[in-house]
Amino acid sequence: MQILWFLFYILIFPGFLFTTFAGLLLAGIDRKVLARMQRRIGPPITQPFYDFVKLMGKETIVPDAASRTAFLTAPVIGFVSLIVTAVVIPIGNFLAFRGIADVIVIIYLLTIPAVAIIIGGASSGSPFSGIGISREMVAIVSYELPLILVLLTVCKKAGMMLSGGMTFSLSDIVVYQFYNGTMVSHWAMIPAAIAFLMIIPGEVGTQPFDIAEAETEICEGTMAEYSGAPLALFELSHAVKMFVMTALFTSLFISGWTTGSIVLDTIIVLAICILVTIISMTLPHASAARLKVEWLFRYYWKIVSALALVSLILVWCGL
């Protein structure tokens, strides 16, 4: 009986179907709002659904110089790890799988899709992919540091109240916010929240931080040789990553409330995710040009890390 419930969690509710639907919806809203900001009409909100279905119907071409197994399994690995991450994130008051060290698991799981892109690009056998993967490696190194700093800050804040030390469990963080108000209402956590908002577009890989998938510069970089079903999986993991990151932000900083029914909780979490997407991903996309690799590195390691460090020091001093 328990196995059936687990299968339900993995495949349907915060698992395969729900995250696919939510991710594609977020991607569609992002494109539509971007178009409105540029004073044009823009595609319908369901456009990423059409894109995904159309790509499943195209022919898959594997180039001669590519290694077949790695080429075809790289997108699957990235997508599956994203689904596993989504299952671990709480939505409202509901958590499918609880554990003692959720946050550490999430840190590890969030690097796997980026590594999958690198494997896919390295096995393509084209010079454009080679440039793409070297840039993607620089991008991973640059946004991992502020991400870990922000997560440590939140864990320390939640742990001090509950056990005097540090906690790594997401359910503890939700419980802390239930008793003490949301994290954003403590003024020492606001720099950490802003830093996390700046990490989201870098992690997801949307402009102005999409140096690894630069469309016009290097013929789409790591995805240059993909076509058909593997490309559909890569686009899908790009969209699902948007949902995973914004849901993580919601559960870390704006969680702890509950309205009693799961359906209402989900709808409110989705609304907050849409708002976070617009503020952190669409606004920079519409206002800035793509950052070069050196500037990306400098931006993340100087400005964003400084914000996260300020929060960490304040929390460690007891505030």
Place this chain on the structure above:
Amino acid sequence: MKVAISNLFSKTDCERYPYVPKTAPEHYRGRIVFHPEGCIGCGICERVCSPQAISTTVVHEEDGDRITRVFHMGSCTFCQTCVDFCPRHTIEMSKDYDMVVTNEDDLKVTGTYFKAAKKPAPKAVEAAKPEQTAAADSAPEAE
């Protein structure tokens, strides 16, 4: 960033083309319209056309020629030189810009006209002319 947020709440600038028809502006150089009844067959337009998009076919008939001029829109640069050089202003450019076709022949603008041959002068006039000149010669001789 302020521009992006303010644009979010203003109307779009977009022209809704396929649902709202659009006419080209004044003096737009679109598809050629050829009026064959004024053509005199001088051939200046054919010589002046830079991509050599105009061709003429002549069919000799009993009392004249049936001349057909073909303007190939798939090769035209729309430079308006033929319009400027035509002495009788029989070529003009309309505002039609929609030239997406599935059939090759839709791109050819043709015009056919009939050019009657010159009638030979009647013999009486020819005979009268030497008489006249003889009379003109004899008049000064008489004087």
Place this chain on the structure above:
Amino acid sequence: MFKKMIDDCTVKSPWIYHINSGSCNGCDIELVAVLTPRYDAERFGFKLVGTPRHADIIVVSGPVTSQSRDRLIRTIEQVPDPKVVVSLGSCPRSCNVFKGSYSVEGPLDKFVKVDVPVAGCAPKPEAVIDGLALAAKILEEKRRNMAK
């Protein structure tokens, strides 16, 4: 059931790849102007992609020159099925003013089967939108025939 869904969605999101084989860039500017806010083509789902492997519609502008002939044929072969070739302007049609030059090989019909010709020099953006809409419909038909 999935086949029908795929067929229906193929016409709603055609992705464009643009090849310039020796053109004067006038038609290229008109094509990019179609994606600007004034004649927004993205509301129909069109998206300009950076690599031929992602594309459905290939838009070629310019007469085929000797230097670009091999590369043009190789690039068009890299596009996965189903694909539609659109020739933009009068240069791929009949080499316009460049006829008979020492480096121009000929019209595009000689090398690749052209599905939708858009004539004009340069075609107005509304005519380009018409051509792209026709290309999307032909793409759906090709997808239907491919499944059989």
